[in-house]
Amino acid sequence: MVQPMKRIVRNGKRILVPATEKVVDHKGYDKQRMRNEPERIRFYKSARWKxxxxxxxxxxxxxxxxxxxxxxxxxxxxxxxxxxxxxxxxxxxxxxxxxxxxxxxxxxxxxxxx
Ligand SMILES: [Zn+2]
Structure with missing residues (x-):
């Protein structure tokens, strides 16, 4: 039987862990970070921010x-x-x-x- 896996973000990397593993990262935090990320990267490179x-x-x-x-x-x-x-x-x-x-x-x- 294949063990159920889930995808989490740890230390900035997406990894797969067994679904039963406790996730220490704050889920909402990571989710929000991922959602904002492309915009945030653009912002940090923008002339306005510099x-x-x-x-x-x-x-x-x-x-x-x-x-x-x-x-x-x-x-x-x-x-x-x-x-x-x-x-x-x-x-x-x-x-x-x-x-x-x-x-x-x-x-x-x-x-x-x-
Ligand atoms: Zn200081």
């Missing part, structure tokens, strides 16, 4: 999480405070109030602490 990101780093060159006047840390990237795979985050994707300058270390902490 411009917004550049302006943010010019006005806020230091990491907003860990930089202090005594120990300044340069920001290396601009993060969306609300993930762009949520509808609110997506609507505000170019809203400067919703962007924060981060260093890689803080960005990774944010990304992997979910």
């Amino acid at each position: 411009k917004a990101r550049e302006l943010k780093l010019i006005s806020n060159p230091l990491c907003e999480q860990c930089s202090t006047p005594d120990d300044p840390v340069l920001a290396e990237m601009v993060d969306h405070m609300i993930e762009t795979n949520t509808s609110e985050g997506w609507e505000r994707r170019l809203d400067e109030e919703h962007l924060q300058s981060l260093c890689w270390s803080c960005h990774n902490k944010k990304t992997f602490s979910k």
Whole structure:
């Protein structure tokens, strides 16, 4: 008898697992991510986003999480405070109030602490 399988997304890869296996990923999160993905990829490559990101780093060159006047840390990237795979985050994707300058270390902490 063939074991029933189901398709899940784990670490960004679609894989097949036995249907009885417990899925630890948040299903809705992945589903929404997949739905938005092509648009999101286009957005991150768009001139509008590159411009917004550049302006943010010019006005806020230091990491907003860990930089202090005594120990300044340069920001290396601009993060969306609300993930762009949520509808609110997506609507505000170019809203400067919703962007924060981060260093890689803080960005990774944010990304992997979910
Ligand atoms: Zn930082």
